[in-house]
Amino acid sequence: MTALTSTPDGVDVVRAPRPGGGAVEAARPPLLVLDPLERFLDDVGIPAGELAWRRIGDGQANVTYELRRGGQRVVLRRGPRPPFPPSAHDMVREARVVAAVGTAGVPVPAVRAVCPDDAVVGAPFYLMELVEGEVVTGRLPDGFDGSGDRAVLVHAAVDALADLHAVPLEGDVAALGRPDGYLDRQVRRFAQLWPLNTRRSVPLVESLAERLAATRPEGERAAVVHGDYRLGNLMFAAPDRVAAILDWEMATLGDPLADLGYLVATYSAPGSAPTPMDLTPVTAGPGFPSRADLVDRYAARTGADVTALPWYEALALWKSAIFCEAMYSRWLDGQRPDDDFAPALADGVPALAEAAAHALHRHERGSR
Structure with missing residues (x-):
């Protein structure tokens, strides 16, 4: 090295x-x-x-x-x-x-x-x-493409999320956050961040804040929320075993469906409009479960009511637009000169806002 x-x-x-x-x-x-x-x-x-x-x-x-x-x-x-x-x-x-x-x-x-x-x-x-294992984003590692491995891998990721959300909120875990009012705080905090993060006008981002606040679900229960739960933040020891969940900066206590919505929003699917949050492009290939399959497996494992999940997808995409705009603004200001991801956010942030609006429309009309 x-x-x-x-x-x-x-x-x-x-x-x-x-x-x-x-x-x-x-x-x-x-x-x-x-x-x-x-x-x-x-x-x-x-x-x-x-x-x-x-x-x-x-x-x-x-x-x-x-x-x-x-x-x-x-x-x-x-x-x-x-x-x-x-x-x-x-x-x-x-x-x-x-x-x-x-x-x-x-x-x-x-x-x-x-x-x-x-x-x-x-x-x-x-x-x-150091944890040994494989991270899956743009391709399948060697030994992970056997018969049925694609479904097994995704199911392992969903099961690990269900297990995380079953962790008792006691001891040191109970001190990680304040679950009451989690969704309200998320919408309010990111709405406040937008004018600080941007150098331009993207009206859809601002209007989405009002629509998200007006249509917020009640939420079912409190759990440990990872905040950035996606395939790329998992280390797999084998297709059927998650060796480690990584990148806990956003973790707190709150509504567990926020994690499921983020997982679905970052899970690439064939035919979906591309956004900068298509962080696991390999899953758009053949043999991978659909987004609906992910949701159904989580619901079966946890008993959660996932009727309002499109709202949580919209929240994830809208928040992503706001923190991606911060990266774009830092690049414009010369603070990320070697960043090859940030320039694409000129169009990528509006695309995220459009995707969030589409998900929220599904929620408003009661469609998964």
Whole structure:
């Protein structure tokens, strides 16, 4: 493993902070600063040896590295380069969430150490155990395309979600959020974020906030809500077994159908209008269950009333439009110059709003 290549206006990894100031003060700060990181690894008991690293994952927000030293392999997860809102990319909280749900039996990597000090690598971060497995997004890994594997894999993802939503809200898990008023807070918070995130007018995004608030379902019960539950955030040990659920930054306590709506909204299906949230394009191929199949399996496993699920799909797509607009605005402002995802959001955000409006129309006319 080696350092990532330099970009024209900065590097991703440096050996030491710049003279006279921390790495975070650079015009384009690095993502890893090796000397202070190695001292931190010493302090938390990672054996001595030559440090090697590589960037892993396909996340558009937070950054993940595999580290190897002294015969051990761990994963470092940190937020992106600043600036970003103070409440965003809270890796200390995410580590607390992962530890809490792990204790409750949810398949997650074990947390090894947490660093709240941004003086080490330029942002707070945490270390977790490396989990071996496969992530499914654009293609099926070797050994995952046997007879029936496509349906088995998707069913395993739905079953893992049902199991997550069955976790008792007690102990450390009970402290992860305030479930009362979850849906109202989601609509209100993202409606407030839109004018802060955008540099342009997309009237449909604003009108959707009013329609979502006016048609909000009552909600059935409270559960741990992952907030970003999709195939690309699952590590599979085999087609029928989820080894780990990843990326817990958005997790809280709330309405579990928000997770199911997000899973359906990010699950690519043949014939559906493309959006930037088609995050598992492989599932548009033959042999994969339909979106309706996902919903039916979840309902059978949990007993949930899924009549209002199109509203939750609309919520997921509308929220996605708003946080994608933040990425697009940061790119316009020159803060994400090497981002090849953000330019497509010029059209992608309006497409997400249209998809949300279509899902909400289904809800309003009582159609799944």
